[in-house]
Amino acid sequence: MPVYRIPSKHIFPDPEQAEPSGLLGVGGDLHPARLVLAYSSGIFPWYSEGEPILWFSPDPRMVFRPGEVHVSRSLRKRLRQGRYRITMDTAFEEVIRACAGVPRAHQGGTWITADMQRAYIALHKLGVAHSVETWLGEELVGGLYGISLGGMFAGESMFCTATDASKAAFVSMAQQLHRWGFTLIDGQLRTDHLASLGAFELPRGAYLAQLDAALACPTRRGPWSFDEPGR
Numbered sequence: 657m658p659v660y661r662i663p664s665k666h667i668f669p670d671p672e673q674a675e676p677s678g679l680l681g682v683g684g685d686l687h688p689a690r691l692v693l694a695y696s697s698g699i700f701p702w703y704s705e706g707e708p709i710l711w712f713s714p715d716p717r718m719v720f721r722p723g724e725v726h727v728s729r730s731l732r733k734r735l736r737q738g739r740y741r742i743t744m745d746t747a748f749e750e751v752i753r754a755c756a757g758v759p760r761a762h763q764g765g766t767w768i769t770a771d772m773q774r775a776y777i778a779l780h781k782l783g784v785a786h787s788v789e790t791w792l793g794e795e796l797v798g799g800l801y802g803i804s805l806g807g808m809f810a811g812e813s814m815f816c817t818a819t820d821a822s823k824a825a826f827v828s829m830a831q832q833l834h835r836w837g838f839t840l841i842d843g844q845l846r847t848d849h850l851a852s853l854g855a856f857e858l859p860r861g862a863y864l865a866q867l868d869a870a871l872a873c874p875t876r877r878g879p880w881s882f883d884e885p886g887r
Contacts, residue, residue, distance in 0.1 A: 662711060666690045671698045671713035672860065678714030678845075685709070686775035688782055695803050695810055696871060698864045700844060705769050715860035718850050720841035722809075722834040726854035727827050734820050735827070740798075741791040742828040745879035748780045748787040749773075751799040755813035768813060776812070779803065783877030788829045790821040798822040800829070802842075807873035809833055810842040826853065832882055840870045 660669045662684035674680040680699060684690060686709065694700060694711065703710040727735075734740070756768035779785035784805060790798035798821025800814035809829075816822035830841060843850045846857060858866070 662709070666693055668694060668697050668699055668711065671864065674713045674715065674860075676715075678712040679710060680713050681711040682708050684711070686771055688775070688778050691775060691779060691803070692784065692805065695805055695808075696867075698860070698867050700810065701772070702767055703769075704767055712844075713860065714845055716846075716857035717860055717863040718843035718846045718855045719858050719863060719866075720830065720843060720850075720853070720855050722830045722838045722841055724854055725827055725830040725841075726852065728852075731820050731823055731827065735824060739792065740818075740821060740824050742825055742882070743789045743791065744829070744832075744881050745780075745786055747789050747796055747799070748785070748801060749777055750796055751787040751789060751801050751815070752776055752813075754796065754799065754815045755801065758815045776801065776803075780878070783879070784875065786878050786880050788825040790816070790818075790825045792818055792821075799825050805875050806871035807838045808840040808842060808867060808870040809838060810844070823853070828882070832880075835883060836876060837873065838870070839873075840866055842867075 659675060659679055660681040662681040666689050669681060671680060699711050699713045701709050702712050752768065752773050756766045756773060776785050785801060785803050787801040788799055789796055797818035798816035800811060800822060802809055802811040814822040843855045
């Protein structure tokens with residue numbers, strides 16, 4: 657299949673035209689309107705420093721149901737202990753920079769380039785990119801960030817410097833999304849870590865159909881915060 661050159665106009669080819677690797681197109685920019693269109697179309701940017709912007713729509717797609725995230729016995733115990741404090745949208749820039757700085761196996765750098773950071777910070781200011789933070793005292797020890805449109809949350813990256821800190825952030829967020837009526841968490845590509853939390857693979861066509869259904873819900877713009885206990 658061809659790899660499309662993305663024009664300056666904010667349009668994308670049909671995601672079903674992606675290569676077997678998921679690669680759909682090359683080029684374009686990271687303007688907020690283009691990123692919103694991409695995520696609404698089941699497409700996301702993923703590239704390394706020094707490369708042109710690459711756009712992907714993988715098949716299959718790794719997803720979660722917000723109300724069906726797996727919480728291990730040890731993680732459930734850790735959450736009950738109340739050692740960590742979990743917040744939303746209080747330290748977005750710190751979270752994305754921490755995610756960019758985490759060493760990752762088999763990767764010589766990060767796809768969270770300076771341009772990507774600026775683009776997602778702009779989306780955060782528009783209320784469609786969100787972070788979840790895990791604190792130990794006053795220290796940020798874990799977190800994640802992603803994009804939310806309609807009833808879908810697309811996770812981008814997470815980090816932790818303390819045991820289960822990123823898992824605590826993710827599980828707390830998933831439970832809140834379930835209470836808000838979200839139907840889909842996009843994990844993008846399969847990893848054993850995501851599978852251990854309850855993610856499963858969907859064929860791209862099924863993912864796109866479920867994405868369309870999720871986008872029929874109104875977008876809950878930020879800043880986000882957790883519901884108060886008992887609400």
